[in-house]
Amino acid sequence: MLSKNGEISISVIKRIPRYYRFLEILMNEGVTKISSNELAARMSTTASQIRQDLNCFGCFGMQGYGYNIKQLHSEIGKILNVNKISKMVLIGAGNLGHAIASHMDFKSRGFSLIGIFDKDPDLIGKEINGMTITSMDELDAFCKKNTPKSAIICVPYSAAPEIVKILIENKVKGFWNFSHYNIMKDYPNTVVENVHLSDSLMTLSYQMKK
Amino acid sequence: MLSKNGEISISVIKRIPRYYRFLEILMNEGVTKISSNELAARMSTTASQIRQDLNCFGCFGMQGYGYNIKQLHSEIGKILNVNKISKMVLIGAGNLGHAIASHMDFKSRGFSLIGIFDKDPDLIGKEINGMTITSMDELDAFCKKNTPKSAIICVPYSAAPEIVKILIENKVKGFWNFSHYNIMKDYPNTVVENVHLSDSLMTLSYQMKK
DNA sequence: TAGATTGTTAATCGATTAACAATC
DNA sequence: TAGATTGTTAATCGATTAACAATC
Numbered sequence A, B: 001m002l003s004k005n006g007e008i009s010i011s012v013i014k015r016i017p018r019y020y021r022f023l024e025i026l027m028n029e030g031v032t033k034i035s036s037n038e039l040a041a042r043m044s045t046t047a048s049q050i051r052q053d054l055n056c057f058g059c060f061g062m063q064g065y066g067y068n069i070k071q072l073h074s075e076i077g078k079i080l081n082v083n084k085i086s087k088m089v090l091i092g093a094g095n096l097g098h099a100i101a102s103h104m105d106f107k108s109r110g111f112s113l114i115g116i117f118d119k120d121p122d123l124i125g126k127e128i129n130g131m132t133i134t135s136m137d138e139l140d141a142f143c144k145k146n147t148p149k150s151a152i153i154c155v156p157y158s159a160a161p162e163i164v165k166i167l168i169e170n171k172v173k174g175f176w177n178f179s180h181y182n183i184m185k186d187y188p189n190t191v192v193e194n195v196h197l198s199d200s201l202m203t204l205s206y207q208m209k210k
Numbered sequence C, D: 001t002a003g004a005t006t007g008t009t010a011a012t013c014g015a016t017t018a019a020c021a022a023t024c
Helices: A010-028 A036-043 A047-054 A069-079 A095-103 A136-146 A157-169 A197-207 B010-028 B036-043 B047-054 B069-080 B095-103 B136-146 B157-169 B197-207
Strands: A086-091 A111-118 A131-135 A150-153 A174-177 A191-194 B086-091 B111-118 B131-135 B150-153 B174-177 B191-194
Touching (some): A010 A036, A010 A069, A086 A095, A086 A136, A086 A157, A095 A111, A136 A157, A197 B010, A197 B174, B010 B047, B036 B047, B086 B136, B150 B157
Parallel strands (some): A111 A131, A150 A174, B111 B131, B174 B191
8 A cells, every 4th residue: 555655654665575475386386377375375364455556566467367377477577676686695604694604695686795794703714604703893894895785784782873873874775683672763864674583582481371 | 453253454564573673773872761652653654553553452651651661571472472382493594594404593583493404415413503504304303303383485486385284284373484485375374474585686677777 | 710731522534444345 | 348456546544743621
């Protein structure tokens, strides 16, 4: 649903990648078409919501037929901008940073990891997936030379504000934030996608009470 | 806000751990009291929402004064059930599973990690934080003996359904699911907390288009 | 007491669901 | 053409925001 300023609501945006993911699975299974009803059943959602969500961006289906999976997948890919690869750096190569650098398929999600930084002398110089961990001291110079557009923040709360400041000064526009630092408060015009694993775990704890 | 069946809405529940987290930071800073207005500014939310959310669970503030941070933190801890430690197993000790096992403070979030499983012979027998990785073949027997109540699913999509089946048969009630397998579809009465990092990354990609 | 801030009700706003006409 | 299923409008539902009386 479109809000009054013409923007797509955040509720819709958060669901779009999920459609993309389920369409990938269907493609792998060799399925070629699907109705909103079938897809809804697969995804544990409603046909109404799927059609509403998709129609925020255009008409991708065919009456009486349903949706062509390959085509819909491609259209959603365009919406999510995964074709335009943008440069990204990872700050913090501890356990979590390491896992994200080696586990994530950045290219298929619209990003290219061009640098990994840490301040720990034991980590500097080591490699993750063929990429060498660089000293945090070189971050500023690296950004000036290579102009990354976004950054993954995998450092502790205490270290985050200073690093984000450097990145902002170097025109980094987006943050994938795993730290507890509330970037949005200090930089309200920046794009921030927060991942708070401990919040998620506590939500599970709450839901298991019954 | 309470829904008609008397349950707290999921929107509220997802925000509660965030309050807990910000209160921890305030405690560390040595702050002892805060008003809903000040807390809202810190958290980039509204005072109204904070008061509404908290009042789903009880009256934790004092008119004319605000909230005692230590006390509110403790009350929210009770709501989130972090005092009742419940047994948990981790399935999949690859990059992501490894990072979660070593990075997460389970105890302070209401869980105790009692076993780590993988099918990779290269990993079996190795240690993560003093805990030995066990063969997947022993999962069923381990569950029968140790009765974990929840599981972290860090295996690929293809491996997930079979593992979840074994866990469900062993009365595992909650899943912290990092895989792309839609557990809820097959087991609607189970508690599932999904973490889809690739969805999150694509949301960032979308938001950076402008 | 006066000032401040909560707890809670009422008003607004937005998101989801249902229904149906359009059309392949 | 008849059947199926979309795109889209209308109705419902729920969540957020605003306002204010209660009270510390």
